Amino acid sequence: MAERNVTLDDTIVALAEQKKYSTLRDILVTMNPADAAALFDETEERLLPLLFRLLPKDMAAETFVEMDPDSQELLIHGFSDSELKEVVDELYVDDAVDLVEEMPANVVKRILKQADPETRKLINNILKYPDDSAGSLMTTEFVDLLPTMTAEDAIKRIRRTGTDKETINICYVIDDGRHLLGTVSIRNLILSEEDEAISQIMEENVISVNTLTDQEDVTGVFGKYDLTVLPVVDNENRLVGIITVDDALDVLETEATEDIEIMGGVTPTDKPYLKTSIWETFKARFPWLLLLMISATFTGQIITSFENSLAVAAVLTAYIPMLMDTGGNSGSQASVTVIRGISLGDIEFKDFFRVIWKEMRVAVLCGAALAAANFVKLMLVDRMLFHNPDVTVPVAAVICLTMVCTILVAKFVGCTLPMLAEKMGFDPAVMSSPFITTIVDALSLLIYFRFAVMILHL
Amino acid sequence: MAERNVTLDDTIVALAEQKKYSTLRDILVTMNPADAAALFDETEERLLPLLFRLLPKDMAAETFVEMDPDSQELLIHGFSDSELKEVVDELYVDDAVDLVEEMPANVVKRILKQADPETRKLINNILKYPDDSAGSLMTTEFVDLLPTMTAEDAIKRIRRTGTDKETINICYVIDDGRHLLGTVSIRNLILSEEDEAISQIMEENVISVNTLTDQEDVTGVFGKYDLTVLPVVDNENRLVGIITVDDALDVLETEATEDIEIMGGVTPTDKPYLKTSIWETFKARFPWLLLLMISATFTGQIITSFENSLAVAAVLTAYIPMLMDTGGNSGSQASVTVIRGISLGDIEFKDFFRVIWKEMRVAVLCGAALAAANFVKLMLVDRMLFHNPDVTVPVAAVICLTMVCTILVAKFVGCTLPMLAEKMGFDPAVMSSPFITTIVDALSLLIYFRFAVMILHL
Numbered sequence: 001m002a003e004r005n006v007t008l009d010d011t012i013v014a015l016a017e018q019k020k021y022s023t024l025r026d027i028l029v030t031m032n033p034a035d036a037a038a039l040f041d042e043t044e045e046r047l048l049p050l051l052f053r054l055l056p057k058d059m060a061a062e063t064f065v066e067m068d069p070d071s072q073e074l075l076i077h078g079f080s081d082s083e084l085k086e087v088v089d090e091l092y093v094d095d096a097v098d099l100v101e102e103m104p105a106n107v108v109k110r111i112l113k114q115a116d117p118e119t120r121k122l123i124n125n126i127l128k129y130p131d132d133s134a135g136s137l138m139t140t141e142f143v144d145l146l147p148t149m150t151a152e153d154a155i156k157r158i159r160r161t162g163t164d165k166e167t168i169n170i171c172y173v174i175d176d177g178r179h180l181l182g183t184v185s186i187r188n189l190i191l192s193e194e195d196e197a198i199s200q201i202m203e204e205n206v207i208s209v210n211t212l213t214d215q216e217d218v219t220g221v222f223g224k225y226d227l228t229v230l231p232v233v234d235n236e237n238r239l240v241g242i243i244t245v246d247d248a249l250d251v252l253e254t255e256a257t258e259d260i261e262i263m264g265g266v267t268p269t270d271k272p273y274l275k276t277s278i279w280e281t282f283k284a285r286f287p288w289l290l291l292l293m294i295s296a297t298f299t300g301q302i303i304t305s306f307e308n309s310l311a312v313a314a315v316l317t318a319y320i321p322m323l324m325d326t327g328g329n330s331g332s333q334a335s336v337t338v339i340r341g342i343s344l345g346d347i348e349f350k351d352f353f354r355v356i357w358k359e360m361r362v363a364v365l366c367g368a369a370l371a372a373a374n375f376v377k378l379m380l381v382d383r384m385l386f387h388n389p390d391v392t393v394p395v396a397a398v399i400c401l402t403m404v405c406t407i408l409v410a411k412f413v414g415c416t417l418p419m420l421a422e423k424m425g426f427d428p429a430v431m432s433s434p435f436i437t438t439i440v441d442a443l444s445l446l447i448y449f450r451f452a453v454m455i456l457h458l
Numbered sequence: 459m460a461e462r463n464v465t466l467d468d469t470i471v472a473l474a475e476q477k478k479y480s481t482l483r484d485i486l487v488t489m490n491p492a493d494a495a496a497l498f499d500e501t502e503e504r505l506l507p508l509l510f511r512l513l514p515k516d517m518a519a520e521t522f523v524e525m526d527p528d529s530q531e532l533l534i535h536g537f538s539d540s541e542l543k544e545v546v547d548e549l550y551v552d553d554a555v556d557l558v559e560e561m562p563a564n565v566v567k568r569i570l571k572q573a574d575p576e577t578r579k580l581i582n583n584i585l586k587y588p589d590d591s592a593g594s595l596m597t598t599e600f601v602d603l604l605p606t607m608t609a610e611d612a613i614k615r616i617r618r619t620g621t622d623k624e625t626i627n628i629c630y631v632i633d634d635g636r637h638l639l640g641t642v643s644i645r646n647l648i649l650s651e652e653d654e655a656i657s658q659i660m661e662e663n664v665i666s667v668n669t670l671t672d673q674e675d676v677t678g679v680f681g682k683y684d685l686t687v688l689p690v691v692d693n694e695n696r697l698v699g700i701i702t703v704d705d706a707l708d709v710l711e712t713e714a715t716e717d718i719e720i721m722g723g724v725t726p727t728d729k730p731y732l733k734t735s736i737w738e739t740f741k742a743r744f745p746w747l748l749l750l751m752i753s754a755t756f757t758g759q760i761i762t763s764f765e766n767s768l769a770v771a772a773v774l775t776a777y778i779p780m781l782m783d784t785g786g787n788s789g790s791q792a793s794v795t796v797i798r799g800i801s802l803g804d805i806e807f808k809d810f811f812r813v814i815w816k817e818m819r820v821a822v823l824c825g826a827a828l829a830a831a832n833f834v835k836l837m838l839v840d841r842m843l844f845h846n847p848d849v850t851v852p853v854a855a856v857i858c859l860t861m862v863c864t865i866l867v868a869k870f871v872g873c874t875l876p877m878l879a880e881k882m883g884f885d886p887a888v889m890s891s892p893f894i895t896t897i898v899d900a901l902s903l904l905i906y907f908r909f910a911v912m913i914l915h916l
Contacts, residue, residue: 226704246684256714264794272804299779321757336722
């Protein structure tokens with residue numbers, strides 16, 4: 001096969017330069033909106049409005065939703081008021097809310113002005129819910145049915161109103177006060193007799209969340225009950241919206257990214273790596289480095305205060321990195337496992353002592369095994385192979401005892417701090433590797449010098 | 459409100475002891491299968507078969523699927539052959555495959571013996587696909603339609619066959635050779651005229667994956683295109699199965715957990731934290747600790763080889779932990795961000811130099827800011843406040859220059875190693891904090907002593 005050097009991007013640009021608009025349109029129409037959006041995000045800015053206007057109306061809104069906020073903003077600036085209205089009218093309410101949340105104030109004003117009054121009211125209602133709550137994730141476009149309808153009535157209602165709804169796969173049965181009574185899947189509707197009453201078909205055992213439920217718990221509910229849609233109710237069990245699984249999937253991915261970034265000592269950002277400016281990346285990382293650097297100076301203080309001992313037994317210095325690293329790694333292992341367990345709901349605060357008891361037993365196993373490996377290495381490699389006369393049995397004992405105690409302390413710190421953070425309402429992910437390492441470093445040195453003083457009589 | 463000390467578990471046990479089976483049944487029937495499964499997993503083993511037999515038949519299979527493998531195995535051992543057959547017949551094929559994959563060989567034999575021949579063939583077919591492939595995730599229970607059918611025919615077919623299918627929300631249009639031609643959503647079917655041909659209604663632009671597509675890529679496709687079901691085709695574009703979004707959600711969660719665990723230096727396990735034995739936890743952690751401990755001894759070697767210099771300028775020792783920790787943290791930040799970028803598809807190997815260029819600029823900013831902060835701290839706090847005469851301007855220069863260079867090296871190592879690992883077909887998550895820290899520790903010491911020799915003429 002010959003090497004192919006022409007990309008789709010190049011073709012699009014070439015066609016645009018040659019004003020071959022109908023060919024361009026043909027190409028765009030074959031694409032899925034998500035792919036068209038990805039293409040647009042990579043396109044030169046000057047071509048963006050041109051290409052977007054070539055899209056058929058129904059595809060335009062779907063593509064718009066999938067684009068980066070930067071490209072969306074660019075497009076909106078180029079839109080006439082009527083163009084903007086066309087796009088906004090086609091958006092589902094939850095997507096419109098996402099858009100409003102991403103855009104700067106002046107753009108938001110234009111968007112809300114173009115939205116029809118009903119939509120504007122819905123958007124404003126959803127905006128009232130806290131970020132990260134179920135309310136801010138939901139859409140209000142669902143099919144509602146009355147318990148007195150027959151299956152046939154219900155299907156008629158879906159035919160009449162279904163086009164504007166985000167999903168019709170699950171319909172919601174409500175009473176006159178909009179209280180949620182049950183759900184009916186389209187599958188059950190189709191498989192039922194035409195004259196059967198909705199109250200007979202409906203599933204009354206409904207899983208729902210409150211508008212104020214945290215979005216992380218929302219994804220947990222989706223995962224636990226294998227749902228594709230989840231109803232959102234207010235404190236009086238009145239149905240106010242639904243959350244679809246695609247939004248739950250996004251949340252799950254975003255939350256995992258946030259956890260991972262915080263665990264790596266980076267302030268989370270929404271933007272993809274390559275779209276973040278140098279300055280933004282710097283701001284996300286510098287404060288953590290500074291904080292951790294300041295904490296690490298305490299470790300330095302400990303060394304300074306034992307400087308005289310170290311001068312007498314200089315051989316001890318060489319083993320500081322190994323002990324500190326092993327301590328840090330042991331602590332990280334415990335904290336990472338516990339942090340993930342907390343966010344998956346496997347570990348709760350009531351398991352506090354069970355977790356500690358488990359970690360302590362693992363620590364004894366790890367500590368004993370590593371100390372034994374170390375002792376053999378110290379005696380065979382350092383002493384006999386490299387003929388280092390300073391590596392005596394007492395020195396090896398200091399190192400190995402420190403190893404065992406450090407691992408015990410590290411696992412203890414690593415498993416308790418995330419649980420305590422969670423209990424106190426902080427994000428347990430903060431209590432991860434960087435912090436644990438810094439704390440364990442200091443503790444391991446204190447243990448080291450304590451054993452050195454005791455055994456080597458420094 | 460009075461303190462409530464009786465839990466649901468207690469009530470269930472009490473009722474079982476009193477043989478109040480109909481009351482128990484009433485309680486269980488009100489529960490969602492996932493909740494019943496959670497209850498059963500916590501129940502005393504001796505009550506498990508009794509409680510399970512109280513469930514109505516359709517709920518039994520659904521509950522069974524949601525239970526822990528341990529409880530499933532326990533139940534199967536207690537089942538008569540006909541009871542086992544009843545449960546297995548009710549399972550969707552993908553759930554049956556999951557069960558077979560979890561159970562020990564003798565149990566698998568019994569399960570396959572009780573499955574009807576058709577199901578057994580399907581299970582065996584799916585078992586042939588590699589773990590972690592789309593083929594191993596899929597189910598074969600979907601609705602297929604022919605392009606020549608009318609909307610009315612299609613709805614009739616769904617009514618006739620729909621009860622056994624995992625979903626009817628999307629139906630698949632295939633030709634006589636089972637090649638995938640398009641999809642029709644139940645929504646479009648309902649909103650269409652009765653006599654419209656499926657070929658007219660169907661969406662031809664179908665997103666599908668191959669049976670061998672990696673499951674991580676499968677979740678990416680769900681996320682990108684906001685799907686609830688995804689068809690799986692073979693190399694000839696013949697439809698062989700579908701994957702539903704609930705399985706994608708599980709994969710996303712499992713993969714994020716695996717990444718996080720590997721990044722924390724722990725071999726990933728499937729089991730929840732509190733269900734893993736001490737021995738399993740030990741085995742997941744010990745090899746990493748040993749490997750990292752051995753690597754850290756090289757750092758120790760570096761210190762040993764500069765022992766004489768350190769004896770002359772003992773003040774340098776106190777700053778080793780701070781420089782090593784800051785280097786490690788800087789490297790972790792870069793690696794965590796790049797690893798997550800790779801797994802979200804934001805970063806590809808073609809971005810290699812863009813990523814390095816970006817990290818280098820961030821490193822210069824971080825390095826300069828931290829070095830400046832350090833210089834001020836060394837001069838004001840260590841020298842003037844604590845009256846440490848050893849902290850001279852040349853010493854401070856050594857420390858600050860080391861800081862800048864270490865951060866540059868750390869960010870470089872942190873961003874390149876994950877990309878190289880990915881390129882070579884390894885899991886980039888391995889190139890995370892623990893490894894980066896160990897490598898950066900050694901490099902930072904080399905830089906430190908190099909500057910010390912140059913500037914302090916040791």
